[in-house]
Amino acid sequence: MRVEDLVRGVLEGKRRPLARLITMIENEDPQASEALRLLYRHTGRAHIIGITGPPGSGKSTLVTRMTAEYRRRGRTVGIVAVDPSSPFSGGALLGDRIRMQEHSLDEGVFVRSMGTRGHLGGIARATSDVVRAIDASGKDVIIVETVGAGQSEVEIIDIAHTVVVVDVPGSGDDIQAIKAGIMEIADIFVVNKMDLPGADRKVSEINAMLDLDQKMGEWRPPVLLTNGRTGEGVPELVDKIDEHMVFLRESGLLEEKGLQRSRDELHQIMEYRLTRELLQHLRGRPEYERAIKMIAQRHDDPYSVAQRLIAEFLVELSRSGGGDEDGG
Amino acid sequence: MSPSRKIRVLIAKPGLDGHDRGAKVVARALRDAGMEVIYTGLRQTPEMIVRAAIDESVDVIGLSILSGAHMALFPRVMELLRKEGADDILVIGGGIIPEDDIPELKKHGIAEIFGPGTPLDEIVDYIRKHVKV
Ligand code: B12
Ligand SMILES: Nc1nc2c(ncn2[C@@H]2O[C@H](COP(=O)(O)OP(=O)(O)OP(=O)(O)O)[C@@H](O)[C@H]2O)c(=O)[nH]1
Ligand SMILES: [Mg+2]
Numbered sequence: 001m002r003v004e005d006l007v008r009g010v011l012e013g014k015r016r017p018l019a020r021l022i023t024m025i026e027n028e029d030p031q032a033s034e035a036l037r038l039l040y041r042h043t044g045r046a047h048i049i050g051i052t053g054p055p056g057s058g059k060s061t062l063v064t065r066m067t068a069e070y071r072r073r074g075r076t077v078g079i080v081a082v083d084p085s086s087p088f089s090g091g092a093l094l095g096d097r098i099r100m101q102e103h104s105l106d107e108g109v110f111v112r113s114m115g116t117r118g119h120l121g122g123i124a125r126a127t128s129d130v131v132r133a134i135d136a137s138g139k140d141v142i143i144v145e146t147v148g149a150g151q152s153e154v155e156i157i158d159i160a161h162t163v164v165v166v167d168v169p170g171s172g173d174d175i176q177a178i179k180a181g182i183m184e185i186a187d188i189f190v191v192n193k194m195d196l197p198g199a200d201r202k203v204s205e206i207n208a209m210l211d212l213d214q215k216m217g218e219w220r221p222p223v224l225l226t227n228g229r230t231g232e233g234v235p236e237l238v239d240k241i242d243e244h245m246v247f248l249r250e251s252g253l254l255e256e257k258g259l260q261r262s263r264d265e266l267h268q269i270m271e272y273r274l275t276r277e278l279l280q281h282l283r284g285r286p287e288y289e290r291a292i293k294m295i296a297q298r299h300d301d302p303y304s305v306a307q308r309l310i311a312e313f314l315v316e317l318s319r320s321g322g323g324d325e326d327g328g
Numbered sequence: 329m330s331p332s333r334k335i336r337v338l339i340a341k342p343g344l345d346g347h348d349r350g351a352k353v354v355a356r357a358l359r360d361a362g363m364e365v366i367y368t369g370l371r372q373t374p375e376m377i378v379r380a381a382i383d384e385s386v387d388v389i390g391l392s393i394l395s396g397a398h399m400a401l402f403p404r405v406m407e408l409l410r411k412e413g414a415d416d417i418l419v420i421g422g423g424i425i426p427e428d429d430i431p432e433l434k435k436h437g438i439a440e441i442f443g444p445g446t447p448l449d450e451i452v453d454y455i456r457k458h459v460k461v
Contacts, residue, residue, distance in 0.1 A: 091364060
């Protein structure tokens, strides 16, 4: 399939082209970057929501309930469910979808499972681009379920407008772990499994922690109770998520975050491409190997050599009028 | 193909059959062989299975059934796949399926059937051999 046809299919909201593009993104197919380039201008419309929290806390169950609520409100939903890949085999058992199958025949819902494929941080390296593809396909809301999170699985904050941190009653010791990392990224706290004993205490514990938070801005994360099995509390959760988007818009934070994200992303892409081109330019050159030997033998130092090689590369680049182009 | 290409497999249990041990054993074996396995749980209709296969862009659908309803459900899955133009997906099955039914199922496009006691390696090898990567 030609990239242009793929892109047109995605923009028309068709499932198969979208599904196919996602696979290409995950597999780092060069055509995927071309498609993303064409789709970029059509993104930025969806409200992106991250759901994170310890394993088994009920994330997938809540995502399903929230999806039902959004559909009742007439909004279309994309879901990206991330599960860990095995570090040994590279394979993955993607089980989040089990709880989401009730929506599988709804034309207004698209569900996709992803393995982390070795990436740490709670999501896959490709998750951000996958979300973008679904955004371009016109879904109103995109929910990203991260892998069961500890303290370092906080990358969701780079993708989501609104981060929901799910916790459960009891589990007193995980509050320590959570405090360090994922507590700080929450826009909304949910104490799920409110039917279990200790739910109210958990709410007070989280609130007490928020009382101590020095860095809190104008938005104090609300702490909500839900029951994933019955759906109790879910409409209120969806209301709060909407409220958070209104807050982001009215406070100017949405624009600010958007700028910051574009800056970071541009920075990353430039850094990656510059480095790649520099190394391509140097690879296999005898003077490069010679310089490395000089450093190893202490006849030269890596700081000066790096500076010299970069300077030479930049001069060459400006003479040739820019690097080779591959559109990635 | 790029080096990060992974074989994606949907393991599905169509119909009302509650025997899920075999499906889970196979799912784990395929994961341990480096594949990405999407397990959709019990009581799936053929429509749900086909939709999941398309959304997830799988290379393989593995149907597991021990209840005896395979002659109704397997061909229905194949029919829907053809209707969606997704019949390039490799479809295999397993569970309690009498020898005599296998030729008929293959006529409908099921590539292979694996019965009780099949070594898991055999299933892994079959998929590796038959998915065009
Ligand atoms: C364990 C078992 C149960 C357990 C199931 C537990 C569970 N969660 O799975 C329990 C006790 C709950 C149970 C209940 C029933 N069972 Co029962 N059960 C069995 C039993 C003894 C073993 C099945 C098993 O788990 N085998 C181990 C797994 C690993 O093997 P497997 O599933 O065959 O999988 C292998 C291959 O088939 C293949 N494979 C399987 N799936 C797939 C998928 C793919 C993609 C691939 C490639 C390969 C593949 O690879 C696997 C590895 O080799 C079988 C008899 C038997 N010997 O098979 C009866 C059997 C399946 N049960 C039977 C029956 C009738 C029932 C009940 C209706 C009994 C009743 N009257 O209550 C209920 C129905 C339950 C329901 N809701 O559907 C009958 C089915 C008869 C039929 N098909 O005509 C059988 C055959 C027993 C018999 N001889 O009568 N059962
Ligand atoms: N008692 C009770 N159980 C719940 C509730 N919500 C979800 N569960 C159960 O909790 C278990 C785990 O739910 P999941 O939705 O799979 O949890 P998860 O956080 O997505 O799990 P991972 O993706 O594996 O990290 C399931 O058995 C659910 O039925 C609830 O409100 N109360
Ligand atoms: Mg889950």
